[in-house]
Amino acid sequence: MSSSKVIQHDLNTIADSIAPLAQKLSGKTLLISGGAGFLGNYFIGAIDHLNRHTLSKPCRVISIDNFSTGIKYRVEEGPNFKAIKHNIKEPIQIDEDVDYIIHAAGIASPKFYRELKIETIDVATLGTKNMLGLAKEKKAKSMLYFSSSEVYGDPDPRHIPTPETYHGAVSCTGPRANYDESKRLGETYCVAYFETHNVPVKMVRPFNVYGPGMRLDDYRVIPNFIASILKGTPLPVYGGGNSKRTFCYITDAINGFFRVLLSEHHGHPFNVGNDQNEITMKQLAEIIVELFDSNAKIDEPPGLNDAYSQADPKRRCPDLTKMRTLLKYEPKVDLRTGLKRFMDWAIEAHPEYAKKAYPLTIV
Numbered sequence: 197m198s199s200s201k202v203i204q205h206d207l208n209t210i211a212d213s214i215a216p217l218a219q220k221l222s223g224k225t226l227l228i229s230g231g232a233g234f235l236g237n238y239f240i241g242a243i244d245h246l247n248r249h250t251l252s253k254p255c256r257v258i259s260i261d262n263f264s265t266g267i268k269y270r271v272e273e274g275p276n277f278k279a280i281k282h283n284i285k286e287p288i289q290i291d292e293d294v295d296y297i298i299h300a301a302g303i304a305s306p307k308f309y310r311e312l313k314i315e316t317i318d319v320a321t322l323g324t325k326n327m328l329g330l331a332k333e334k335k336a337k338s339m340l341y342f343s344s345s346e347v348y349g350d351p352d353p354r355h356i357p358t359p360e361t362y363h364g365a366v367s368c369t370g371p372r373a374n375y376d377e378s379k380r381l382g383e384t385y386c387v388a389y390f391e392t393h394n395v396p397v398k399m400v401r402p403f404n405v406y407g408p409g410m411r412l413d414d415y416r417v418i419p420n421f422i423a424s425i426l427k428g429t430p431l432p433v434y435g436g437g438n439s440k441r442t443f444c445y446i447t448d449a450i451n452g453f454f455r456v457l458l459s460e461h462h463g464h465p466f467n468v469g470n471d472q473n474e475i476t477m478k479q480l481a482e483i484i485v486e487l488f489d490s491n492a493k494i495d496e497p498p499g500l501n502d503a504y505s506q507a508d509p510k511r512r513c514p515d516l517t518k519m520r521t522l523l524k525y526e527p528k529v530d531l532r533t534g535l536k537r538f539m540d541w542a543i544e545a546h547p548e549y550a551k552k553a554y555p556l557t558i559v
């Protein structure tokens with residue numbers, strides 16, 4: 197169980213938001229890949245919370261992670277939680293029944309997928325094929341594949357907000373192609389396994405999910421800016437800071453992911469995110485300065501204005517009509533509240549920074 201008050205509060209929120217659906221997990225076994233990562237740890241924490249407070253019979257969780265970018269688990273191993281160290285690009289044998297599968301393993305941060313180019317492709321393609329094979333063998337009730345909003349590439353402005361029906365504008369050789377194209381092929385595998393073997397798989401395309409538990413050194417934009425505030429260094433805004441994004445707080449995202457996993461929409465992709473507050477990276481930096489340290493500086497380092505930065509999608513905003521209509525999903529946490537929760541957690545988790553004494557108002 198996490199010792200963080202912010203995370204405990206989040207797990208409570210998630211459990212409440214999926215309470216009516218959650219009984220489907222009672223007495224079942226759920227296998228997750230990438231359980232030691234940001235999203236994986238929230239899934240495992242949410243099920244641990246449901247086991248303690250909601251489910252009539254506990255849900256057993258098996259996690260597979262090779263720790264290529266994950267840090268550690270927040271739930272300890274025991275009768276309801278087993279952790280396996282394994283690279284999911286290799287097949288794996290599981291000697292017990294599995295009812296649900298979540299394939300969340302991936303190299304999610306640009307910092308790492310630029311370094312681990314081939315591993316990034318392998319986990320989204322070979323890893324997905326291996327997990328689909330397991331879902332077929334175990335006759336799983338449902339499988340969830342973590343694709344990405346990056347499958348849309350740099351969308352034509354006429355398709356923003358972007359619906360699931362948009363096919364994307366993606367380079368197969370550009371600096372982001374190893375991530376974007378492998379996520380796309382992962383989805384193609386999912387549809388092929390559904391159509392050929394009737395594997396009840398669904399795909400989620402998350403749009404910039406953030407929250408407690410992200411590595412402060414993983415260079416995704418929110419942890420990067422928050423880490424700068426904590427260290428007292430300027431917030432680095434790359435490539436002019438004009439790219440626009442929407443951000444989805446973790447409790448809303450996990451609620452959406454569970455809704456998809458526990459649905460009957462086999463073979464379907466779903467956007468999961470927050471369609472409010474589409475902002476530029478410069479505006480995001482300004483909000484973070486305003487919230488946490490009005491003396492902090494914003495910097496525009498020249499060095500990173502490279503091919504990768506130039507390939508940065510200009511806008512990213514989900515059309516959530518499908519999630520709202522079919523799964524009654526509604527994101528609730530506004531950006532400022534989510535950022536404050538992130539900062540509260542960052543100080544809980546890194547007490548060396550507590551001396552900066554931000555007003556911790558959320559928990």
Ligand SMILES: NC(=O)c1ccc[n+]([C@@H]2O[C@H](COP(=O)([O-])OP(=O)(O)OC[C@H]3O[C@@H](n4cnc5c(N)ncnc54)[C@H](O)[C@@H]3O)[C@@H](O)[C@H]2O)c1
Nearest residue numbers: 230232233234235262263264265266283284301302304405
């Ligand atoms: N967080 C987001 O905003 C976001 C957005 C779009 C897509 N996604 C996707 O969601 C999934 C989870 O993202 P996250 O933010 O939790 O990332 P994360 O980096 O925090 O976690 C990913 C986990 O997968 C593990 N992993 C990587 N390669 C592996 C392999 N070959 N075998 C076994 N384990 C492996 C890592 O060690 C890590 O623990 C990823 O597939 C990511 O691409 C996330």
